[in-house]
Every structure is written in structure tokens, then in C-alpha cells.
Amino acid sequence: MKLWTFAAAACLAAAVPAVAAPPIVIGQVAPFSGPQAITGKAIHAGAKLYFDAVNARGGVRGRPIRLVTRDDAQKPEESVRLTRELIAAEAPLAMIGTVGTTNLDALAKDGVLVQQRVSMIGAVSGAASVAQAQGMHIVKASYHDEVGRLFSQLAGVGVRRVGLVYQDDGLGRDVLTGAEAAARKHGIELAVRSGYPRNTVAVEKAVADMVAARVQVVFLGATTAAGIEFVKQYAGAGGLGTLYGMSIIDTDALYKALGPERSRGYAFSVVLPLAQQTNRAVVREYLQLREASRDANLSARSIEGFIAAKALVKVLEGTANLTPAGVTAALAAARSIDVGGYLLDFSAADRPGSRYVDFAMFGEGGRILQ
Incomplete structure (x- = not known):
């Protein structure tokens, strides 16, 4: 009788499938529609590329990663509402890749991340306000770093008159502040400043201002669509200044829109590894996975999402307390995350x-010449 009972119990146990490990939920609220959809989709594609690779090798401690998204259409009030909704419904361990200074500033002002002890990694902005916001971590240099380094180099080669085109919002105002400080420091005349309305391509006035000022260099503190439109119109209007675009302008999209001749001579900031920098392990890994992927949204901007995802996984793998509060504490203490020849330090509260x-x-x- 005992033998039969044991055998029956063994058969029943074999018939019951093993309980799957609960997934690790990561949330992303970003523009998947509207004027900045190209950026939201690119960042998402890069993060998903890495998370899928982690899942293919068994996840984090046997737990798969599930990336849950909401579309804020680049509207700050929607970023706040949907972040609150996603945290309440899905209980993510962390957030990743919300796009836009104004959107991120709105989240910081609302306080939802601090209240829920949920951090965001790979916040897509280089603004000082975002870098200083509690619980937000940026995986690239700041806008002030970009413009400061550029003006230093321009001064070194004798450039003295620069024009600035900026999006008239939190992003553009942060760039403007950085440009004015850098101009004073390096003896450059910021000859003309011209804004355009947020989330538009209404750059006609900016084009006319730059052509009339006859500046040697135009620095584009613009987003992708507006940046592309400015390059088109500036050349057509006879503009002769060298164009320097910020890192937030998607160079793949620009090259596709302009073609090889019209894009030739367009210069841009590099704040993340380029695909040609195969001396970095993270680039080799990214290219290998991208080659095997069919995701049409992968672009030059996607490595930002990829690096953010990889940095987050490294923190998850090294953290015993896999709760939102535990991950938040681990991210804030992370001093040297090596994602493969690219180091990140999140321990300072006032910088990216x-x-x-x-x-x-x-x-x-x-x-691409570097």
C-alpha cells in the first residue's frame, strides 16, 4: 500500500508543471506616436534588444524580463499619468527610457518616482534639471558637456561667431544656458539665438536668422525632425556656416532623409559609442545582436536604450534585494558600471x-569621420 501511494504521488508530481519564475517587470513611458515617436521607438528597440538577449540565456536569476510600455505621445501630462498608471498596475522594479526634458521635469515635479521608490535609468535628456532629479539616471553626457566641449574646440581653431538654434522648451533653455556660459568662457560671440516651437518643424525664422547673421558655425539644439528640416532649408537659403547637431538628433534618420550629398559636412556631437568603435565590447555585442534582429526601429539612437538596459541588468544581477526600493538604492550607489568599454557612475547626485x-x-x- 505504501509503495503504491509513493508511486502514485510521484506520477502526480511529474504531471504538474513547474511553477514559472515570476517576471521582472521594467516599465517604459515614451512617445510611440506623435512628433518624437522616432526617438521613443529607437530607445525601446535598443532596450528590448538587450532584454531579449538576457531572456534567451535564462533571464536574471532564472526570472525573465518583461518590458511594459505606455505611449505618452510626448505630452508631459501623459508622461505623469501613464507612469502612475503603469506603476500601480504592473509594479515594475524600475523604469527606463522616458524621452524629453519637459516630460522628465514634469515627472520630477510630480514626485511619483520618489513616492513609489522606483528609479528610472536611461532618462533621455542631458538637461541639468534631469541629471539632478532624484531617482533619474542618465547614461550619457549632459547638454552643457556637449556645448562646452564644442565651444572649446571651436575657439582652438579660431572660430569666433556662432549661432544657436534651439527648441523653445526646457531642452532648449538648458542648451541656451550652457551655450551662453561656454561662449563667455571661451571668448566666442553667440551672435544670434533663435528658437522654434516645441515639437514642430517650424524653423523658417531660425533659418532666416542664421543666414542673415552669416555665422561661421550653427549649433543645432534641436530634436530630430526639426534638425533635419533646418539642414534642408538652410542649404536651400544659401547658408554657409558649418552645422553641428546635438547628439539627440538621430543621424541615421538625418542621413536617410538627406542622402549622401546633402548630409556631407554635417557634424554632430557623440556622447555614446558609435557603431564603428568596435574596440569597445559593448559595440561588438550590440552589432552582433542587431545583425540578428528584424526590428525596423533600431537606429543610431538605439544604443542609448541598449546601454541603459545592460547597466540595469548588471545592477539587478548584483543586488540581493530585488524590490523597487532595493534597485533604487543599488542604482544610486553604483560607482563603476562597465557595460563593455563604456563606464557609468550614478553615485553623484548632480551630474549624469x-x-x-x-x-x-x-x-x-x-x-562617418571622427
């Missing part, structure tokens, strides 16, 4: 996780 800034330019046939 990286200070790396370089520059590149489109050369003949679309070749």
Missing part, C-alpha cells in the same frame, strides 16, 4: 552617468 563627448562628421558617401 558619463562625461564622454566627442565629435564626428558625415564625409563622402555617408562615411
